[in-house]
Amino acid sequence: MKQENSVFSTTLLRWFKDCGRDLPWRHTRDPYLIWLSEIILQQTRVEQGRDYWERFVLRWPTVELLAAATEDEVLRQWQGLGYYSRARNLHAAARQVVEWGGFPRSVEELCKLRGVGEYTAAAIASFAFDVPAAVVDGNVYRVLSRYFGIDTPIDSTEGRRLFASLARELLPQRQAADYNQAIMDFGATQCTPANPACLTCPLLETCRAQAEGRVGALPVKQGRTKVQERRLSYVYIRCQGEVAIRKRGEGDFWQGLWEPYLMEEGRELPQDAALVLLAHDVKHILSHRRLLCDFYLWETDSRPVLTADYRWVKEEELDDYAKPRLVEIMLEWVKDHL
Secondary structure (H helix, E strand, O other), X not given: OHHHHHHHHHHHHHHXXXXXXXXXXXXXXOHHHHHHHHHHOOOOOHHHHHHHHHHHHHHOOOHHHHHHOOHHHHHHHHOOOOOOHHHHHHHHHHHHHHHHOOOOOOHHHHOOOOOOOXXXXXXXXXXXXXXXXXXXXXXXXXXHHHHOOOOOOOOOHXXXXXXXXXXXXXXXXXXXXXXXXXHHHHHHHOOOOOOOOHHHOOOXXXXXXXXXXXXXXXXXXXXXXXXXXXXXXXXXXXXXXXXXXXXXXXXXXXXXXXXXXXXXXXXXXXXXXXXXXXXXXEEEEOOOEEEEEEEEEEEEXXXXXXXXXXXEEEHHHHHHOOOOHHHHHHHHHHHHHO
């Protein structure tokens, strides 16, 4: 087994030297820049994440500057990436780092930062500080389950323990950073979820899944979270060059982002409001929710009475407010209509 592990790790490192991705955050040991990349790349493709990383670094080149920003500024910069809790955690963690006097160096201490789990902590520790910590993410699960023919569900307690233990065994202690980057790149570009490049794989001859014809069946998941459906009806209330918007509160999705008037129980508009339907049943998928949305436009010469959480802003200043992608889609419908 030790020899098999050694062959696996050595082959991956050799492959990475020739085929690894050239990413800007790999040319630094600055923990701030590495941490920033890891948070942005959670639930985000590298191609999209790179642009956001570059914009964040340009605007806030140090963790101190990011910590000094307002949450609204961070959310506005994050707009379009989705999973906005990441942006709020990013801002909170930046303030933690400043309060602590710098980034901690151990996996255990890094895990105390908001939004940083074991995978992210291991990545930062190995990439920034050469700590021999093994990363385990979706790419790692897939590569290890296929190569070693493991059908234990990766989303089970037993599976998480098994793969974490195997990842530690495979990690070359003196090349932790290169190996972690290698196995992540290998899963992202070679051993992909669909249509993996098996015929050009350097591990082809010793891959259990390939030998047993189970590449498409691995890794195994035991179940998925049920997706909930929710209906939303938005009204773009336009009055004398101003629009009514509000910031979403805590305890719901899109916390801290801005939205136009939302018709809900207890939030009824006047019966004579001349609403124009712009779009019906627009589908929008979140992690565990499917939204079905109606968009309306109401142009009025006098401000309606709204609840205290709404404010009136100039229409041309809407871009200054961080909004979810769904609201951006609504604004496109409004512009097309007008």
